[in-house]
Amino acid sequence: MRIKNSVVVFGALLTALATAPAMAATFEVPRSFEIMYVDLESASQFGNDFKVDIDEGQHQIVVRFNKLLRSGGDTENFQSEPIVLDLQFEKNAYLTLKAPYISTKKQAESNAKDPQFTIYDDVNGQDVDYKKQNLATKSGLQNTRDYVTEIERLTAKNTLSNVSSGSSPVPAPILMTEDVALEMMQFWYNRSDEATRKDARIWIADDMYKPTVANIQLEMFQFWFKKADKEAKKSFQAWLVE
Structure with missing residues (x-):
C-alpha cells in the first residue's frame, strides 16, 4: 500500500511539473535599481522588483535607479525617471544589468541625465544589445503619474518617428x-x-x-x-x- 501511494504521489508531481508554465529566461537588476514593469504589467506578476522570469522572445522592461543616498549630512531616497528597455531574450538566457556604483545624490543626478549601464548574459558571458528610452522629467508628486500611459505614448511616438525616417x-x-x-x-x-x-x-x-x-x-x-x-x-x- 505504501508503494502504491508513493507511485500515485510521484505521478501527480510529474503531471504538475508537465503542466506548469516553463519560463525560459531571467532578467535581474542590482539592489540599487528596481524593475517597474514587464510588457507594461507590474513586475510583481513575473517575480519581484529585482528579478523576473519570463518567456523567450522580445520584451519591454522598465527599470529605474532607486536608492538611499547621502546629501550633505542627511540621507534621502533618490529615484531616477523610468528607463524603458527593449530586449530580445533567448531561451535559458540570464541577463543582468551592470551599473556603476553610486553613493551620493550628486553622482545620481549626473548619471540620471544619461544612465550608464550594460546588460550582460551570464550564460554565454557576453554583453547584449538593447534599445533604451528615458521618460521625461516631470515636476510635482511622482506617485500621481500614470507611468503606463506615459510609456505607451513614448513607445508609440518613437516607433512612428523611426518608421517615417526609414526607407x-x-x-x-x-x-x-x-x-x-x-x-x-x-x-x-x-x-x-x-x-x-x-x-x-x-x-x-x-x-x-x-x-x-x-x-x-x-x-x-x-x-x-x-x-x-x-x-x-x-x-x-x-x-x-x-
Missing part, C-alpha cells in the same frame, strides 16, 4: 488619433507581410487560433490588440475594410 514604404495610412493602441495596431499591421496580415485577421476573429507565422510584427500587433479597449478594436476592424 520602407508604408502601404496604408495611419490615422493619427489620441488612441495609442489603435495607432500601434495600424502601424504593426502595415509593417507585416501578407501571410502575417492574414494570420492577424483570423486571430482577431478567433482568439483560440494558432498563427502559422512567428515574427515581431505579429507579436507586437497582438500585444497592442490586447491592450486596446472595445472602441479601439472596433475602429481598427472598420479601418481594415476601408
